[in-house]
Amino acid sequence: MLQIKDLHASVEDKSILKGINLEVKAGEVHAIMGPNGSGKSTLASVIAGKEEYEVEKGEIILEGEDLEELAAEERAHKGIFLSFQYPVEIPGVSVTNFMKTAINETRKAKGLEDMPAKDMLKMIREKSELLEIDRKFLSRSLNEGFSGGEKKRNEIFQMAMLEPKLAILDETDSGLDIDALRIVANGVNKLKSKDNAVVVITHYQRLLDHIVPDFVHVLYNGRIVKSGGKELAHELEEKGYDWIKEEVDA
Amino acid sequence: MDLKEKLVTSFLAFENRVDVDSPVHDIRNEALKTFENTGFPSKKEEAWKYTSLNSVLKHDYSVFPKQENALEYKDIKKYFIHDIDTYKIIFIDGKYSSHLSQVTHDGIDVCLMSSALNKDKYKPVIENYFNKIATKDSLASLNTAFSNEGAYIYIPKNKAVEKPIQIIHFSTGNESAVLLQPRNLIVVEENSHVQIIERHQSLTDNPVLTNSVTEIFANKRAIVDYYKVQNDNQNASLIDHTFVEQKEQTNCFVHTFSFGGKLTRNNLNFYQNGEHMDSTMKGITIIGDKQHVDHNTLVHHIEPNCESHQDYKGIFADSSTGVFNGKVIVEKEAQKTNAFQANNNILLSDKAAINTKPQLEIFADDVKCSHGCTIGQLDESALFYMKQRGIPEKEARALLMFAFSNNVLDSVKIPELKQRITKLIANKLGVNIGFDL
Ligand SMILES: Nc1ncnc2c1ncn2[C@@H]1O[C@H](COP(=O)(O)OP(=O)(O)OP(=O)(O)O)[C@@H](O)[C@H]1O
Ligand SMILES: [Mg+2]
Numbered sequence: 111m112l113q114i115k116d117l118h119a120s121v122e123d124k125s126i127l128k129g130i131n132l133e134v135k136a137g138e139v140h141a142i143m144g145p146n147g148s149g150k151s152t153l154a155s156v157i158a159g160k161e162e163y164e165v166e167k168g169e170i171i172l173e174g175e176d177l178e179e180l181a182a183e184e185r186a187h188k189g190i191f192l193s194f195q196y197p198v199e200i201p202g203v204s205v206t207n208f209m210k211t212a213i214n215e216t217r218k219a220k221g222l223e224d225m226p227a228k229d230m231l232k233m234i235r236e237k238s239e240l241l242e243i244d245r246k247f248l249s250r251s252l253n254e255g256f257s258g259g260e261k262k263r264n265e266i267f268q269m270a271m272l273e274p275k276l277a278i279l280d281e282t283d284s285g286l287d288i289d290a291l292r293i294v295a296n297g298v299n300k301l302k303s304k305d306n307a308v309v310v311i312t313h314y315q316r317l318l319d320h321i322v323p324d325f326v327h328v329l330y331n332g333r334i335v336k337s338g339g340k341e342l343a344h345e346l347e348e349k350g351y352d353w354i355k356e357e358v359d360a
Numbered sequence: 361m362d363l364k365e366k367l368v369t370s371f372l373a374f375e376n377r378v379d380v381d382s383p384v385h386d387i388r389n390e391a392l393k394t395f396e397n398t399g400f401p402s403k404k405e406e407a408w409k410y411t412s413l414n415s416v417l418k419h420d421y422s423v424f425p426k427q428e429n430a431l432e433y434k435d436i437k438k439y440f441i442h443d444i445d446t447y448k449i450i451f452i453d454g455k456y457s458s459h460l461s462q463v464t465h466d467g468i469d470v471c472l473m474s475s476a477l478n479k480d481k482y483k484p485v486i487e488n489y490f491n492k493i494a495t496k497d498s499l500a501s502l503n504t505a506f507s508n509e510g511a512y513i514y515i516p517k518n519k520a521v522e523k524p525i526q527i528i529h530f531s532t533g534n535e536s537a538v539l540l541q542p543r544n545l546i547v548v549e550e551n552s553h554v555q556i557i558e559r560h561q562s563l564t565d566n567p568v569l570t571n572s573v574t575e576i577f578a579n580k581r582a583i584v585d586y587y588k589v590q591n592d593n594q595n596a597s598l599i600d601h602t603f604v605e606q607k608e609q610t611n612c613f614v615h616t617f618s619f620g621g622k623l624t625r626n627n628l629n630f631y632q633n634g635e636h637m638d639s640t641m642k643g644i645t646i647i648g649d650k651q652h653v654d655h656n657t658l659v660h661h662i663e664p665n666c667e668s669h670q671d672y673k674g675i676f677a678d679s680s681t682g683v684f685n686g687k688v689i690v691e692k693e694a695q696k697t698n699a700f701q702a703n704n705n706i707l708l709s710d711k712a713a714i715n716t717k718p719q720l721e722i723f724a725d726d727v728k729c730s731h732g733c734t735i736g737q738l739d740e741s742a743l744f745y746m747k748q749r750g751i752p753e754k755e756a757r758a759l760l761m762f763a764f765s766n767n768v769l770d771s772v773k774i775p776e777l778k779q780r781i782t783k784l785i786a787n788k789l790g791v792n793i794g795f796d797l
Contacts, residue, residue, distance in 0.1 A: 219752075
């Protein structure tokens, strides 16, 4: 599904990603871990097409298509979804209307008619129930004044509405209480199928107890320096990153 | 001959058409003198520092319309709020069009200034109200000097006028350049309620300059809702002067939607003469190219326990420029005044500019006054967030801009008008999404 080959990216002449290689197949769950500032969110943003970041070298290929020339919205139309580490507040636009616009614009890009209002309402009802979101919440301005946990839950609600092929969840667990973590993870698991893939960026094992990864990668200083199975996450939880840093810096 | 000279000389010709023996004509004479002495305002004056009239005064305007021009309703229908029943006072090149209008004398007067000035039955109202609150500065005086035509609206006690009133001025471009000077008088007596929509619309690219004066009087417990739709074409300029005098327990709203025109200057003055009243002034300005919109507001709090709310939003693209100059005066007696003023702006280009200047003159000590102005760009991180969800750049920008100005629309009480304004905004932003945020 996703292939990243020797990806180098920089912002304001500062090199951040320094040769990333990653392959994610349909049906897989990948976890990306790594110390603060190592480039995890940058990788997610570059995949999603944030223009601020300059791709200097390498390729990002989604289902055989090079994404280089595609704008962020076009990548979204192709099925890329990014759950933001810091969801942005958009005053004056309600969650419901935002989702309506997002879904209908995506349909328009695919040459489809607007989704009938009835179907839209039904879908909103189903997905908000899945994530145990109060309906009143949906008429509020998007993310404005939402608590940290509410923002994250709302991200996964949007993911559920958009049904992406490739979902990248950037620290979706941070800010969630124990119950919310379970609800959100459960939501993600319900959406998972053999046709889509999930990349979770996290610092903690606890999310991976719920969303069990097939592969765990360690990103350090702009490179994936170690990959393994789910046991690697346990090892990191126990030992921290020093041993990896030593290995790399040696 | 420059425009000032031309106007002063034209006054003689104007006198052939009006009743020179009426008391109103003394007022006109006085006003002409004022204009003659002061001339057009220049950028040297504080109130005109950021708005130059040079480019609009250079045309050789025809001062009186020479011929009657007819328009077919179907050709101009789109400028009306036509999906609801309304009273209409329609002018074509400054002349009343009975064909397009729907006036009334049934319990209320919705009719013409020219007839109100000439008929005895209106004398008391004219004597009581005409030119009583209009300022005596040069442009308002110029209008007063030539005042003869416009809308005359008189709502007696205890009448909630059920239909909105539309005042629309069309210019047909039959003359190479035309100067229009409508003069409106609106008196709303105790407990009455009226909704008015005003629009100026040029139908060709020939230059039009409108110098308009409206006096509005709201007596005890009256509610006045006034909407200005300014979406004129590139060669049309408007200098508007609107004066509102409120008595106790009144509620007056003026909404100004400025989406077009070459140069637009809105002078909006509220005088609060009484207690427990509310004045609301809101505006949305969305302009581009080299357009210029200048809002110059004044709220004069004279007595205690009153409120004023100002909320102006501006979005400026290309080389467009804006001015917001909001003055609030709170007199010593006006204790417990609540006066709020906000002016928020988004600049979409490096060449766009806004000059925003709140002026608070507070002489009372127990008051709540706040003002805030912001100038910013569209939030890039919000744009990326929206694009990530599949909303294209243009639509994302439009949605953000609409959300930014949306709260000004909340208080529009005529649903059809609100819908129309929403459409105008979508048009202006070049998108085809139905905003219903
Ligand atoms: N727009 C930017 N301008 C300047 N520096 C940036 C920008 N974006 C990222 N960086 C820098 O790039 C590096 C990687 O940042 P990134 O957010 O990708 O880290 P991360 O691995 O997600 O960290 P965390 O675990 O703290 O979320 C950091 O040093 C960060 O300061
Ligand atoms: Mg991060």
